[in-house]
Amino acid sequence: EVQVVESGGGLVQPGGSLRLSCAASGFTFSSYWMSWVRQAPGKGLEWVANIKQDGSEKYYVDSVKGRFTISRDNAKNSLYLQMNSLRAEDTAVYYCARDWVAAADCWGQGTLVTVSS
Amino acid sequence: QSVLTQPPSVSAAPGQKVTISCSGSSSNIGNNYVSWYQQFPGTAPKLLIYENNKRPSGIPDRFSGSKSGTSATLGITGLQTGDEADYYCGTWDSSLSAGVFGGGTKLTVL
Numbered sequence: 001e002v003q004v005v006e007s008g009g010g011l012v013q014p015g016g017s018l019r020l021s022c023a024a025s026g027f028t029f030s031s032y033w034m035s036w037v038r039q040a041p042g043k044g045l046e047w048v049a050n051i052k053q054d055g056s057e058k059y060y061v062d063s064v065k066g067r068f069t070i071s072r073d074n075a076k077n078s079l080y081l082q083m084n085s086l087r088a089e090d091t092a093v094y095y096c097a098r099d100w101v102a103a104a105d106c107w108g109q110g111t112l113v114t115v116s117s
Numbered sequence: 118q119s120v121l122t123q124p125p126s127v128s129a130a131p132g133q134k135v136t137i138s139c140s141g142s143s144s145n146i147g148n149n150y151v152s153w154y155q156q157f158p159g160t161a162p163k164l165l166i167y168e169n170n171k172r173p174s175g176i177p178d179r180f181s182g183s184k185s186g187t188s189a190t191l192g193i194t195g196l197q198t199g200d201e202a203d204y205y206c207g208t209w210d211s212s213l214s215a216g217v218f219g220g221g222t223k224l225t226v227l
Contacts, residue, residue, distance in 0.1 A: 037218075044218060062213070095162070
């Protein structure tokens, strides 16, 4: 079964850091672009970042550039999102998603990040 | 303010047809594939349509997608109460070098 499972969310103070992980299984992880998408409470979807199969290309939404870093370890079938200088507006459920033919065809259940003092 | 514009809500009766629009620009919809997602409260989004008008395996043909110029449309026929959900369009924006989503449309089946 094709599956991605996020972990690492939690409560963090403004200015703090958090690292999200996404464990992939059931498919050849190294063959796919991967993305992070977030959803603030009661709001819509917001694309955050994506990364090429070999990690050579990475793209970010403007609001996280310079603060968030997407990375992957193909040997461990894992995707990561390092989040620094967190702000209240970063509070959201963060989803890991597999990119396939310009769409996200496999999503995890999400992990909640709450930025609050 | 989302880069892609969707109506906040649409409604129709069971058995009827509804369409959800998604408006963008030449840097996104106009030159990139559009995908559509269905999301029920408290759950992850699910891919309904990719490459403008293709359905993944397991998605019923009641769901359809189309694109014309800088706009895209999701159509749902034979509406069922179980179709009540939020629907999002998404694509790549070549000017932003970023993925973009519409603000979402809440479908109510009256």
